[in-house]
Amino acid sequence: MTYPDPAIFGHDPWWLILAKAVAVFAFLLLTVLVAILVERKLLGRMQMRYGPNRVGPWGLLQSAADGIKLALKEGLIPAGVDKPLYLLAPVISVITAIMAFAVIPLGPVVSVFGHQTPLQLTDLPVAVLYVLAITSIGVYGIVLAGWASGSTYPLLGGIRSSAQVVSYEIAMALSFAAVFLYAGTMSTSGIVAAQSHTWYAFLLLPSFAVYITAMVGETNRAPFDLPEAEGELVGGFHTEYSSLKFAMFFLAEYVNMTTVSALATTLFLGGWRAPWPLSLWDGANTGWLPVLWFVAKTWIFLFGFMWLRATLPRLRYDQFMALGWKLLIPVSLVWILTVAVLRAVHLDGVIPNLLAAAALLAVLLVANTLRRRGVERRTPPPSPPPDGSFPIPPLPGQAEEAAHA
Template sequence: MAGVLAADPTLADFDKAYPLWVHIVKAVMLFLFLMLGVVFGVWFERKLISRMQNRYGPNRAGKFGLLQSVADAIKMGLKEDLFPRTVDRVLYLLAPVIMVVPAFLAFSIVPFGPMVNLFGVQTPLQLVDLPVAVLFMLAMGAVSVYGVVLAGWSSRSPYALLGGLRSAAQVVSYEIAMGLSFVAVFLFAGTLSTSEIVAAQEQTWYVFLLLPSFLIYVVCMFGEAARIPFDLPEGEGELVGGFQTEYSSSLKFALIMMGEYLHTFTASGIAVTLFLGGWRAPFPISLWEGANTGWWPVLWFFIKFVLTFSFIVWVRASLPRVRYDQLMSLGWKVLIPVNLAWILLVAGVRSVVINDSRMISLAVTGIIVVGALAIWMRFDTVNQRRKEARKAQVEAEFEELSNEPAKGGFPVPPLDLPHYHRVSRP
């Protein structure tokens, strides 16, 4: 690509025959980053939510409560591991593993920095890259839902089974919307490789060029990671604990919690990589010539990663859980149609830039925009009519029951009763 720094890795750099120890060192570094990230991420989330709610949070185990997550891990490791009698033991044990392993694999395609000198070897600061790296991430996210479904089914509990089915339906709907939000990025970058997508954002981050795609991805990110306000597979208010109801606070439960956190980390890392410039320095730091070389980009990536994770925590502390029908309606009736219209618009704009027949492209783009607006207005009108009809129906039913206590309603006095003034006694 024109204008790309020499330090930027490409797909060809991952085909080189590096020594085996280089891959082992990078894999260990990634593993330590994720494991320590889970430990300190739990502490950070507790402290941040506590400050938002005007309380201290963990402040007993270690300085500032830093060892609270370590204490929780020790407790889970030493607690008695219980097995309900009716569970399918093989699948019951396998489900937490299926939730954790794909999360580790999905993070392997996230670039942390450019070409660096790792103990005398020039190598990309990324474990692996593929021509279809983003599709690999989506595939790992889809595989992890099998762990949730198997956890619910193997528990032989109605609450756990309902939680697993909810997770399956939720992932199917939001996986489609998330995949569509990446299409605009592919059209602009011309590749599905994460390292080359970061290289394509040298001049402008895609969060500015493709803001609707970014906003749709943010919503889908909560649905994919099952975080509040979309944590319906757990829903303790209605499903006790959802798919993890029958898992005691032991190592299996710890693996489930680790899997959820790792999926949150993966969603944050993909957001930084595809829309926030990856490891590239923000303006005005990017004006410094050495900002995007060496090990400095690791710092920029980490700052963006922490800010994205803080936004996820902020949403958890601010918004309540939605109803399940609202969750599914948002995915199928809003996110997917808007995504399709936006992709058509982006494709039209790209054809204007690339092709010579600009008048035809402009006409096609105009037709797409007008058609999308017409569909949206039609959808909004029909939705408003349905709401008004439903409201009128509820009011009519309420009035009928109020006036007929024999049918189970409550006797409500009419509103036009005469008003009697209180007469004071002499």
């Protein structure tokens, strides 16, 4: 297996580095504008109603109109806020969301005005850990927004976000571990090169499933949008924000969606490599054409975000936390152990063994879930408390004694 030469990074002239940085920024902004419009139209069709169809031909200028409207709104700062942190929070969210895209490879090495350069801003030996670190810092924007607003509901949204990110970043990081074991590197360009024959979405299917679930929770999107749950928290952590400050939170959410979708493409769908059978053509993975494959794969995940929002109701907070701690993390730990054992005994690339292990793991989890539900059904409901008293939770062991009685 050959990896890209790390020495190719860091030797571009300053104008080329600046041009690539501007190109990445423009790509993210354009993707956000298109994603907002596509989501509104898609939700309209899925809910049997019209989407935006008034501003511009077929409503194509709706995203631009929304941006201009937010920019022209008065920027109110409520009394009692911690003003420096209140103003800093949306800036942190936007900057970290954009910085995380710096190590995502959009294509192979190409020629730009006679200079051979990879279609990637930079790469690191621990590039995937860099993305995790940057996204972890990004949560400070939400937490500080809730804290600095000086209001109850934003504070609750910020607290929920901190617990949510801690829970699902653990599951996300564990899903990466199997990829690192198989690729033998944490470099994003190296991981793409390691998938030249088989995508990790097939070889490491449980890791792929865990990552898809964790990335929805990490970006605070429905059905995991608990930090901004308007049903019980008015607007959540950004309740007290308006004008451009609110628009920055909105921008950060969609940029984060794009970043985690691009990372899923890089780690599990072969990155910028062409899908089969297009990969049989020699020119499919050369030149600028791989950018098209990368964008198409990224939009598959963005469509998944929109589909989930249109179809699934919001989870309760206890259901959401139980999913992360009781299902995703244990499954990831068992799967990492399975992959490590298979790699240790030199069963590289043996898909039937990996799929058999995944199937066995799924059967054990389903059996355990059915057993627990059977125990819960046999447990009698607690007796109501006497009038005028507070309900007291059962002491350890009382529930088991009632079940055996």
